[in-house]
Amino acid sequence: MESQPAQRWEFSNRASKIDPLAKEHPEIKFTFAEVKGKYQDLQHAIVDTRVASRDRLVIWLMSYNGELSKYLSSLGLHLIQPHYANRWFSTIPKETHDTGECLGKIRLEAATGEDHSPLVVIPKPDGLAARSLKFVQWLANENPQGKWERFLNEKQTDLRWDKVILSGISHGSTTSARFAKHQKVARVVAFSGPRDQLESWQSLPSATPSNRYFAFTHILDKGWTADHYCRSWQMLGLAKFGPLVNVEKAKFPFENSRRLITDFDVDGNANKAHGIVVRDGRWKEVWKYLYTHPVDQVGKPSPPDPDCTMKIRPS
Template identity: 30%
Template sequence: MRIVVHSRLPKTTWQEKALLVLTPIVLAGLIFLGVCYDSGLYPAQRLRSLMAKHISARIFLALLLALFVEQLPLHAETEVLRIDPALTGPGIEMVHAPHLALYDPRAVPRHRLVLFLVGTRSKTTSNLEMDTILAQWGYHVISLDYENNVITVVCAHSSDPSAFTHYREEILSGASVSDEVEVDPANSILNRFRKLLVYLVRNDPSGGWEQFVHDGQPAWDRIIVAGHSQGSGHAAYIGQLFRVDRVLMFSGPQDYMDELHRPAPWLSRSSETPPSHFFAFLNLHDPFNVDHQIANCMALMHLTKPQPLMVSPGTSIVGTHQILVNDLPTKMHHNSTLFPDFENVWKYMLTTPLDN
């Protein structure tokens, strides 16, 4: 099922109000004059004389039309497709809500797809505002419904160094390796994503999805993998498995082994995506412990010393930084990284030049 979400518009201006009132009046007048001319009710010579005398009316009409043209771009629309996961392939089930797929036909295309993985027990719709903004920036966006009911920190007190690895592997691939989750191959993240892409290419031929598929598989080099909380760790794991454009992690990962006092071993292993292509956005007061999150990110990025940069809404970010931290005064510290206040940080993470 397809719905259309209108772009966020600025407060209605006096020009727009005038357009709403005067445009129908002017159009009706033009139609009336045309009818008079065609029917001979008003001699053509008399009409020309009238128009010549009323120069001010013609100037007003020209200004009105100019205002109308100027306001047209404000009404751009973002395409939002809601897809029942069960329609995309055999054995695939809906977990919480439909998959979301977004793009803006009027935006300058960036030829990149953002795959976003929400956090524990979250629905795809929970990130719709951010997804819509990214689509308006020219990105294709997919928010994937997946098996996310078991929180990541269930493994935090395990004495088994592979606990987090097996947790991630089963959710991503469906391999039966974890004692904490139960996900079959059909409902794994990788299968659900691949099947959704193929479905979109087939059922939305004008959407441009074919550029993100190669021989029936995701074209990973054109894909930005992002996630929040639990989803941030899945995004990082995918980045290790495949050479993606970049990895964006929001409020995570949480894969810190409390009993062993160190990040999970999988975080520091070799990666198909260069470590310099990983970016994280955290909150200083995150209840999941920002120090542990920074340690996890350092392992992923192969950094030897912390380099977090404190950021604020609306301020420019200069230089090369992979770990960004906010101190926004809010009760929702863990979700603050998804607040639209930080569009400046999202844009930096998406567009800062990469070291190849």
């Protein structure tokens, strides 16, 4: 094979094409179907071989975000966006998902493909972990220039989770945090989350040290104004690593905090506030901090936020 010049490599392939064991689960809206010209199991990956690798794999949970992904690749990060079960929320009866003992278990089953919840059946090949593994194995063969094999163990039978950054927005940030409680990873980056405001899993012992969780949200996001996010941040223990920092009023490295917020003008639009933290080039310095700041550099411990409601009742 002729050597090719260093460049930004972008790939997409369907989970069902990569792994014949991958199956659909329409009962929880987890399908391969084509919707508006796009197959639901289409997965994406990106790496830029023009820059030195940071030896970290971002697993992005939620829809592919080209702007953020290209920027992260420019920092020397590899990134994949696998297809996994993330549309089950609306299939769970409200009286069930408001019990406080439901959502975290489903998230963990969606991530691992192991039996953690009686409400869903997601086998191993359809869990986030297996889908990610198969995708990286495919990329290692398809794109040797990207050196994706660095994220596989010696026998190439599992991911090197110590090199993985779990990240996402909203539902994806919540599943990232839940999975990191179970599986030790290099870092978690949570945008507009984590949520699950009636659940207690956020305070469970964590396989991933709590100083490795980083979070960023807009203060007009409904999840913030309803105290969903601050509650999770408190339960995850993030206050031990620095104060709440408004990135509009502080400079990099944001007091080494794990709790970043913005009050950037969004015309009072809560929906815009929810998604803007992963869009708009103005956040690049914040993104760089969240994904690359040394995890052993932490801020000064802060007391619990007295304005954050910790006991939230079902709406």
